[in-house]
Amino acid sequence: MSHARFFRYIQDAPWYADFLQPVLDELKSLPPGATVLDMGTGAGKLIAMGQALPDVQWEGADVDAAMLAEARKRPALRHTALHHLSAGSTLPFTDARYEAVTFCSVLFLLSDPMPLLEETWRVLRPHGFIVALTPSGSGQSRPILRNQIGWRFHNWTWFVWRQMTAAAGQRWGQQAPLAAFARRHGATYQKQAVFHEMATIEMVFYGERMPV
Numbered sequence: 109m110s111h112a113r114f115f116r117y118i119q120d121a122p123w124y125a126d127f128l129q130p131v132l133d134e135l136k137s138l139p140p141g142a143t144v145l146d147m148g149t150g151a152g153k154l155i156a157m158g159q160a161l162p163d164v165q166w167e168g169a170d171v172d173a174a175m176l177a178e179a180r181k182r183p184a185l186r187h188t189a190l191h192h193l194s195a196g197s198t199l200p201f202t203d204a205r206y207e208a209v210t211f212c213s214v215l216f217l218l219s220d221p222m223p224l225l226e227e228t229w230r231v232l233r234p235h236g237f238i239v240a241l242t243p244s245g246s247g248q249s250r251p252i253l254r255n256q257i258g259w260r261f262h263n264w265t266w267f268v269w270r271q272m273t274a275a276a277g278q279r280w281g282q283q284a285p286l287a288a289f290a291r292r293h294g295a296t297y298q299k300q301a302v303f304h305e306m307a308t309i310e311m312v313f314y315g316e317r318m319p320v
């Protein structure tokens with residue numbers, strides 16, 4: 109199985125939808141017609157789930173062509189623009205194009221996320237915001253799996269995921285680069301624990317947060 113197909117298998121496990129849902133919850137306040145870029149979309153699960161949000165226009169981007177090929181196989185993404193990015197380059201998007209940019213399990217993998225964050229800032233609209241979901245590398249897995257996710261076979265992938273992400277997730281939490289980024293731009297920053305404290309949602313607001 110290729111890495112991209114394996115990653116799609118992980119994304120399609122029942123627990124993964126619970127993990128991503130808090131990101132969609134943060135997008136419910138967007139105005140009708142808002143355009144959202146899912147950076148590092150991988151096999152496109154967030155965008156597929158995001159079709160449940162009426163009036164949101166989705167785009168996806170990733171540096172990995174094989175991941176994007178998996179995303180394109182999803183019927184829900186048939187009409188979604190998916191951009192193949194060159195690693196380390198500037199983003200091929202005009203200024204102020206997106207109301208929101210999402211990063212699900214992406215930034216904490218980068219040795220230096222700042223250049224990508226600066227580019228993301230450039231492509232955000234006034235009143236836009238960044239949403240970053242990151243595994244925390246903590247939380248109580250056994251009772252959570254038993255009580256909230258259930259022992260469905262496909263959920264074995266959760267143990268693999270936790271093993272793969274714990275160290276980088278803890279490092280991200282300790283170093284807090286997104287908070288530093290927000291401070292440098294004088295932007296409002298919020299952080300909350302989600303998914304039974306096994307992940308965090310961080311948000312950085314370009315301007316004042318729009319009233320819901």
Ligand SMILES: C[S@@+](CC[C@H](N)C(=O)[O-])C[C@H]1O[C@@H](n2cnc3c(N)ncnc32)[C@H](O)[C@@H]1O
Nearest residue numbers: 119147148149150169170171172175212213214
């Ligand atoms: C762990 S996967 C997460 C995929 C998806 N966001 C999710 O939540 O399931 C990380 C993804 O980020 C992509 N990625 C890594 N560096 C990137 C960069 N600089 N720009 C865009 N995507 C990147 C990888 O190719 C991979 O598809």
